[in-house]
Amino acid sequence: MSDNGIATLRVSGLVKRYGDVAALRGLGFEIGSGEIVGLLGPNGAGKTTTIEAITGLITPDEGEIALCGVDIRRHPRKARARIGLALQATGLPDRVTPREALALFARLYHVRPDIPALLDRFGLVEKADAAFEALSGGQKQRLALALAFVNDPALILLDEPTAGLDPHIRQTLHGHIRAMREAGRSILLATHDMAEAEQLCDRVIVIDRGIVVASGAAAALTGQVRLSTRVQVQTDREAGLAELAGAELFEAQGCAIRFRTMQPHRAIEALVAALDARGVVIVSMQMGAATLEDVVLDLTTAGRGA
Amino acid sequence: MSAIAGHAWLMLRLNFRNRLAIIYGYLFPLVFLAAFWVLYRHEPDPLFAHMGELLTVTALGGACFGLPTALVAERERGVWRRYQATPQPTGAFVASVVASRYLLLLSAGIIQIGIAMAFGMAVPGDPPGLLLAFTVVSGAFIGLGMVVAMLAGSVPAVQALGQCIFLPMLMIGGVAIRVESLPDWAQHVAAFFPGRYAVAAIQQGMTGGALHANWFGLVALAVTGLAGGIVAASLFRWDNRRRRPRMSGLILGVGLWLAIGIVAQLQGRAVMAHDWPDRADVGGPERYVEAERVRPPPRVAAHAAGTGSGSARGLRAASWRDVQESDIAQVAFERLPPDAGLVAPIAPRGTLQDGAVAAQIATIRQALAAWPPAREPDMLQRTRNYLAVAAVPDLLQMDPLEQHLPWLIFDRLRQDIPPADLRRIFYWIAMHPDEGEDSAIGQLAMLGLPAVQGPTGRVRERIMLYAFKLLGRLESRQPAG
Numbered sequence: 001m002s003d004n005g006i007a008t009l010r011v012s013g014l015v016k017r018y019g020d021v022a023a024l025r026g027l028g029f030e031i032g033s034g035e036i037v038g039l040l041g042p043n044g045a046g047k048t049t050t051i052e053a054i055t056g057l058i059t060p061d062e063g064e065i066a067l068c069g070v071d072i073r074r075h076p077r078k079a080r081a082r083i084g085l086a087l088q089a090t091g092l093p094d095r096v097t098p099r100e101a102l103a104l105f106a107r108l109y110h111v112r113p114d115i116p117a118l119l120d121r122f123g124l125v126e127k128a129d130a131a132f133e134a135l136s137g138g139q140k141q142r143l144a145l146a147l148a149f150v151n152d153p154a155l156i157l158l159d160e161p162t163a164g165l166d167p168h169i170r171q172t173l174h175g176h177i178r179a180m181r182e183a184g185r186s187i188l189l190a191t192h193d194m195a196e197a198e199q200l201c202d203r204v205i206v207i208d209r210g211i212v213v214a215s216g217a218a219a220a221l222t223g224q225v226r227l228s229t230r231v232q233v234q235t236d237r238e239a240g241l242a243e244l245a246g247a248e249l250f251e252a253q254g255c256a257i258r259f260r261t262m263q264p265h266r267a268i269e270a271l272v273a274a275l276d277a278r279g280v281v282i283v284s285m286q287m288g289a290a291t292l293e294d295v296v297l298d299l300t301t302a303g304r305g306a
Numbered sequence: 307m308s309a310i311a312g313h314a315w316l317m318l319r320l321n322f323r324n325r326l327a328i329i330y331g332y333l334f335p336l337v338f339l340a341a342f343w344v345l346y347r348h349e350p351d352p353l354f355a356h357m358g359e360l361l362t363v364t365a366l367g368g369a370c371f372g373l374p375t376a377l378v379a380e381r382e383r384g385v386w387r388r389y390q391a392t393p394q395p396t397g398a399f400v401a402s403v404v405a406s407r408y409l410l411l412l413s414a415g416i417i418q419i420g421i422a423m424a425f426g427m428a429v430p431g432d433p434p435g436l437l438l439a440f441t442v443v444s445g446a447f448i449g450l451g452m453v454v455a456m457l458a459g460s461v462p463a464v465q466a467l468g469q470c471i472f473l474p475m476l477m478i479g480g481v482a483i484r485v486e487s488l489p490d491w492a493q494h495v496a497a498f499f500p501g502r503y504a505v506a507a508i509q510q511g512m513t514g515g516a517l518h519a520n521w522f523g524l525v526a527l528a529v530t531g532l533a534g535g536i537v538a539a540s541l542f543r544w545d546n547r548r549r550r551p552r553m554s555g556l557i558l559g560v561g562l563w564l565a566i567g568i569v570a571q572l573q574g575r576a577v578m579a580h581d582w583p584d585r586a587d588v589g590g591p592e593r594y595v596e597a598e599r600v601r602p603p604p605r606v607a608a609h610a611a612g613t614g615s616g617s618a619r620g621l622r623a624a625s626w627r628d629v630q631e632s633d634i635a636q637v638a639f640e641r642l643p644p645d646a647g648l649v650a651p652i653a654p655r656g657t658l659q660d661g662a663v664a665a666q667i668a669t670i671r672q673a674l675a676a677w678p679p680a681r682e683p684d685m686l687q688r689t690r691n692y693l694a695v696a697a698v699p700d701l702l703q704m705d706p707l708e709q710h711l712p713w714l715i716f717d718r719l720r721q722d723i724p725p726a727d728l729r730r731i732f733y734w735i736a737m738h739p740d741e742g743e744d745s746a747i748g749q750l751a752m753l754g755l756p757a758v759q760g761p762t763g764r765v766r767e768r769i770m771l772y773a774f775k776l777l778g779r780l781e782s783r784q785p786a787g
Binding site (some may be wrong): 055056057077078080081083085087089090091092093094095096100103104105107108109110131147 | 308309312313316319320323324380383384385386387388389390391392393394395544
């Protein structure tokens with residue numbers, strides 16, 4: 001929430017259909033001021049559709065979207081002026097330079113940003129006059145973030161901003177995203193990278209089939225998850241087990257056995273006994289607390305194999 | 307700088323960084339022009355007479371290939387999707403695309419005209435009219451280009467769709483092959499294509515004929531641009547996902563386009579009189595005199611040898627003053643091209659109804675008073691100069707001016723030169739087309755006419771024909787009007 005109690009972004013009852021397929025089915029959430037919120041979910045959950053609806057790239061069939069109290073559907077241009085956007089693939093003409101792109105977007109947003117400062121802030125000074133097509137993947141994404149910042153937005157929408165980038169560049173971009181929050185911006189980050197969401201986000205929203213299935217801080221969600229211990233076992237040969245007492249989401253493929261359990265002692269005892277009875281030897285065993293990825297897998301239909 | 311201007315300016319700059327865009331937008335039209343020039347043996351007047359076609363091809367290629375290729379390539383890469391997320395309205399981006407493309411077409415057209423003039427082509431007769439015509443033509447083709455951009459899902463699809471417009475327009479649309487040369491069925495089809503109206507409008511601007519005389523063509527082009535814009539708007543998409551088109555827009559756009567062709571049919575504008583080659587060899591003066599006059603006596607042939615081959619034909623006299631009645635009597639006026647034909651036409655007197663052409667002739671009449679070649683002391687040279695005023699518009703097919711201008715020249719010469727001298731001078735000029743000085747041909751701009759530069763052989767041929775034809779009128783052996 002902002003200081004005056006108005007959420008930076010309020011989405012409610014959002015519905016979007018493509019023919020018979022409902023991409024969004026009454027989606028609703030809020031983002032407060034200076035908050036990084038992760039939008040998580042499997043492919044087809046509705047993440048990109050949600051971002052497109054907020055930006056006005058698509059028109060939802062039903063629902064309301066308010067940015068700082070301004071109804072986006074009624075005042076789309078006014079709202080867009082306060083949104084920064086970095087999509088999965090940065091769409092810019094091949095031969096435009098970062099300096100020209102920033103100047104163009106400044107005009108498109110009717111603002112006069114300090115372009116040299118933006119180039120410096122996003123590490124693009126050396127490539128300021130290079131053609132977009134000559135930039136590396138990381139440089140292109142840094143430019144996308146710089147463009148998202150050009151209009152001094154209240155809300156920044158980032159759709160998979162670090163997808164396909166190497167870990168070093170990803171860390172650099174994470175630094176830029178944190179800096180955006182420190183500058184008071186609200187950020188909605190759609191990502192498949194759960195580690196990224198855990199590192200960056202103050203809060204995550206898990207959506208599935210166009211509705212929110214969970215929302216809260218990553219730590220809180222992993223703590224709430226019902227199946228909190230994950231067990232992975234490697235054996236010397238196939239054990240032929242189909243189930244195990246005390247284990248859920250049991251899965252055995254070749255020499256690999258995976259399951260989750262609320263009663264690790266009991267389940268492991270049963271596993272050892274079963275393997276012993278079959279003369280199968282344990283080669284390795286890993287146990288750990290549930291991660292955000294487990295939460296998403298647990299809460300979404302894709303994770304449940306639906 | 308506004309957002310539209312900023313975007314348009316960036317698009318222009320990016321265009322000039324694209325080697326292929328420069329090759330297709332500028333180099334190809336120039337190669338086409340140069341090839342045309344070479345094929346027509348470096349003569350400037352065919353360039354002038356066919357500038358309508360050349361500039362139409364330039365505009366058509368730039369609008370129907372260049373525009374959609376650039377737009378679809380950007381759309382495929384998600385550029386337009388990113389633009390959509392800015393606060394700018396759709397119209398701003400469309401306006402900047404149209405404006406930048408128009409400037410690219412205009413610059414290509416100006417360069418083409420400049421190069422043609424460097425090859426010796428005459429200065430366009432009506433530059434403002436030409437600019438207006440080219441602007442309307444560009445608008446029409448940009449409308450079509452926008453439709454292609456909205457229909458095509460990929461750059462290869464642009465090429466395929468663009469060809470669907472480009473090739474029919476060239477072949478039966480009156481662009482590569484003149485409408486008059488097409489069979490009737492093709493002329494009916496061509497009435498639905500903007501190409502023929504584009505060629506006519508630009509050519510009108512080149513020759514300096516009254517632009518409003520071609521009002522239907524200009525309206526047809528404007529409606530084509532409007533129809534294209536409406537259809538493109540109904541199909542508009544920011545990304546490659548197809549959207550359901552607005553049927554009302556599609557129906558309105560297609561309806562407007564069909565209306566152009568239908569109105570042309572109803573008003574009898576679809577089929578034009580069939581053309582025949584303007585460059586038919588009109589031959590030398592011997593073609594228009596009786597056979598026995600062709601054999602020159604030895605003394606005259608020796609004299610004529612120094613004045614060119616044309617001077618050696620059928621000549622006994624040593625100067626125009628020596629021309630005898632019997633010489634003139636041997637002219638076979640019936641062999642001259644018909645007055646209603648394409649070569650050296652002369653309309654019946656009193657048939658000029660087009661006010662704009664009448665005004666143009668009045669302007670020329672007034673300008674002739676101060677035209678230095680009309681004050682040439684030598685009557686023979688002065689007459690040649692006057693006849694050039696009729697010959698050049700004929701050669702450049704400045705219809706209908708070319709049919710009526712000979713009467714002005716005829717009347718001026720009759721006022722200026724005693725009839726007894728004039729008939730001898732006409733005969734002399736007709737029999738000696740290669741003699742005399744021809745700088746007057748390059749001074750026609752003072753009369754508001756195109757000033758032909760370069761080789762003047764074909765102008766001299768037309769001077770010869772008009773000398774014969776006006777002589778026939780003096781002799782009452784041709785219609786006096």
